[in-house]
Amino acid sequence: MLCALSSFPIPQSPNRNQIHHVKSQSSETLKIDLLRSFSSPFELRQVHAQIVKTNAPLSILPLTRVGLVCAFTPSFHYAQQIFECVEKQKPETFVWNSCLKALAEGDSPIDAIMLFYRLRQYDVCPDTFICSSVLRACLNLLDLSNGRILHGVVEKLGFRSNLYLQNMIVHLYASCGEMAEARLLFEKMPQRDVVTWNIMIAQLIKQGDHEGAYDLFSWMPERNVRSWTSMIAGYVQCGKAKEAIHLFAKMEEAGVKCNEVTVVAVLAACADLGALDLGMRIHEYSNQHGFKRNVRISNTLIDMYVKCGCLEEACRVFEEMEERTVVSWSAMIGGLAMHGRAEEALRIFSDMSQVGIEPNGVTFIGLLHACSHMGLINEGRRFFASMTRDYGIIPQIEHYGCMVDLLSRAGLLREAHEFILNMPMKPNGVVWGALLGACRVHKNVEMAEEAIKHLLALDPLNDGYYVVLSNIYAEAGRWEDTARVRKFMKDRQVKKTPGWSSITVDGVVHEFVAGEESHPDTEQIFQRWEELLEEMRLKGYVPNTSVVLLDIEEGEKVKFVSRHSEKLALVFGLMNTPAGTPIRIMKNLRICEDCHSAFKLISAIVNREIVVRDRNRFHCFNDNSCSCRDYW
Template sequence: MDSSCLAPLSSPLCSQDSSLSLPNSNIAFSSPSHLQQLHSLLIKSGAPISSLSFPQIASVCALSSPSAFSYARHLFHRSADSPEIFLWNSHLNTLSSSSPSDALLLFNRLLSSNLLPNTFSCSFALKACTQLSHCLLTGKTIHALILKLGFDPDVFLHNTLVHMYSSFGAMADARLMFEKMPKRDAVSYNIMIARLTKDGEMELAREMFDDMPERSVRSWTSLIAGYVQWKNPREAVRLFVEMEEVGVRPNEVTVVAVLAACADLGALDLGKRVHQHGNRFGFLKNVRVCNTLIDMYIKCGCVRIARKVFDEMAERTVVSWSAMIHGYAIHGQGDDALELFEEMRKAGIRPNPVTFVGLLHACSHMGLLEQGRKFFQSMICDYNIVPEIEHYGCMVDLLSRAGLLDEALEFIRKMQIKPNGVVWGALLGGARVYKRVDMGEEAIRQLTDLDPSNDGYYVVLSNIYADAGRFDDAAKVRRLMRNKGVKKTPGWSTIAVDGVIHEFVAGESDHAHILEIYRKWDDLLVELRVRGYVPDTSVVLLDMEESEKESVLYRHSEKLAVVFGLMSTPPGKVIRIMKNLRVCNDCHAALKLISEIAKREIIVRDRNRFHCFKDGFCSCRDYW
């Protein structure tokens, strides 16, 4: 429709048919033709065009035919009080989030119509570019247009440009834009820090954080989350404590990041304090916060508290259920895991692949062979879940634990994906328990190709040979390790006391109380020997005298951490230990006896699972 269709407001038609009802600014129209009919009605009734919603006119006509676009522009020229570009910008802003491709089409149409954009138009177009993976060149073109039009970009537009470049990973361009900015605000720094942390450039991110004249909660949260993502939870916790000291209140995203750090470190005291903070400020209504809280308590060995959080959740997702099922499994509470799955099924929650990893893990540690087989088949047949390497690993572990090593080997050979070190490692573990030298050798042949630097596999094979009385072969394994340059990974253990994390390294330690710890261990060793403790020196793969091997065993990190816990905490308090490696046979036997002697519950989280030592027994049932 051209401009001749726009009758003047003083037309005689205005006085005709006064019975027609007048539209109001809330009336909806869904097409240009509908708009034209309403416009005619306005003219007939004598109502002003401003009765229509101008943003709605822009929305309806923006991407319609060129004639409709032109018609909308004529309406704006006749009636709009503000510059026309503001009206188009309103719709451009909406599209930049909801439909970025259409936003760029509209921006192009505005340029083709000789409608001069302003800085807001350009910023909305740049925002649309950031949401489309192929639009870096388009973003650069818009940047060039900004320069060509001679705009004097403000901080907002500069930030948009920095964000656009950083979103595409063009960090050289982003850094150049950032450095050329005449003025920066917290948003400018936050954009750069967020991208640097995403890329793992934590030193650069920290430098930029330290240079900030003023930090927002987002600044602190980005850096804390970056440390967690790149496996530096200690620094994340230190930064969070500093954040609290300067009086910045964490938000829900901060809480999620810090709880994840607490989970990695086993920092239960801080985790509980963050839990209280989240409860105080209403963050526990957030499902993600609650899911992370469940994970934190599980990884700190507090399954009962994790279940309490789970039960109090107003809304639960499949992640909530799966986390709790997996938590029960790694704590050796398989019955609870299976019972919870039944509740989940009755609640109508569809399980995901993680759910079945937890179920299969639970079956493995309870020896529920047939139940485990059923879950594996149900996962495929009932839920159309394609098994992943974790599911295959659980099945091999289940079969190996049950002593069905030949079936486990056949299962591996029929796998639909290539087995990895975890799968063959499960077979190797079963070979150790059932003293199957042939299976151990088959597994190690595969593992030396898949994971040649993992010292743990060589240790297990050496133990298999030693149990079979083949000491020459055990010595060959040690020589093989030396020839391949495989060094035993130093074992370390941590324990948190009064909010401070203490670390112990196997063999030597610079801990302030190490001499007291050694004396306490010597006293405890007397009682251990009375109870029947005999050092298992087979786990020491070093050429030395038996007495020297015993000394090495006595300096294992988890023993030192437990002794320090006995010295530093009140009687009856649970001792919680984190260890980077698998607990060795000797430490496992010693900690069972210590739990009985000291009348303490000792919870050790090793590389694979939790061991809850109490009254001389372990929750793993002596197979881990």
């Protein structure tokens, strides 16, 4: 192959105006004006002609662009001639790999695979770099068929010892769901590094095999921050926040420093558990290490503080954000809604609109929740209509569920029922469950029986629905029906979820179950409760035994109601935290009417803020009042 400049074919009729312009410029100007302009082999030949005529060096041609322009045309060999002349010290595979890399990471990775086959047609022998670029394209496309071919090429060319390529091949098989093959390759690899192990762990987590992932994690000879973060995030995603926090503690013991992804995962676990102390420590760590500008971390901090009952801290994080996304605004709206501050949630939405941030479906879930928790019926209707009319957002089943909840809570049970029947999609258990829950509040047995008929078909093993119906019957004095529901549960082996509450003291989470007497401080807790009870009675408190839906003696009902898990957690908190500090309790079920009344009184007696997160929302008790305004 000739490398003299004159050996390249020059177009017969180049653009004369362009030639005149080029002659009056230096080669540097030529480089700027023309080298970026050619987009076809014909235009490339014109630029080449000007290079020859101006005695500019051929090396000023952008070789990757030359390759991309000629790759899928009959001028492929022409590009090879240019490469040979310019890159005498480097093989042409160097340039072709640049082309493959650009295509693999671009908008059309399939072109990288097509170029690979084109290279094979022109007897260009792939090296490890070419193989890695094409494997990257296969990975981006999840193209296992071509990936298998590349795997064969790697084996045939003797690249088995290349750890980078082997890791990519394992990653490809695993990402395409072929975990058995990935595991086989993993086991047969002559050497592995931490990346190899991380790939397998991450993919097992994606497949939902958290036990398998942890087994591999346990056997790792070396772990880096990514290893720990993958496992922590995996536990959070599958609802195992306790395990995530426990693993994070081990990570700290091992001396591994968090990165920004770890911070997000641990904060999410703190939000699930209500682990405020750890969440605040991670917040401080984040600020110290320059993560304050990370929007995702700030968004997760808002969520964490909201779910831990520290709404003011969430607001502070929101106000200090230099950049806010729709997620930031939506998190703040949803948080205010959960805490019963509907007016502020609507004001935040107004501010959001003024700065030009378009809401999404999550934003409207927060707005509808705000309206539901405060009984803002007309506002809720307007927001629901506005979704499609003003923003083109098609309501999903979650939005319909919010509307049913809004109407039901307000006592508009017939309208809520009609709304359900007219939904464009099939109602799920959450929708019918919202109606059932309101039937208990408004003591509507007939509508409850209609709701339960659908719920038994949709979710027959959900104990909550049976319990609510049983309670509705009990409140109506229909004890035979109550017994029938409980027998039905027993026959179907549906067990009632026990009520539990947790409180964190000095970084340790303490859990209490309703009626529990096994806690080491039980005797002191009961004694302190009796002291509180005396003060409450002086202020007019009478135990609301109607919440005890069992056909037992009144004295037993009083004892039963005094053993509710949130009361035990509250007394424990009062005994073990400094005077004046807030008490924060997490509860798995809805707070009962008696506990709600008692907590209002106790907040005034002990002069403390008491925050309870139940299944539906937050109740912030202060000075004999609650943030829900007794509407829950």
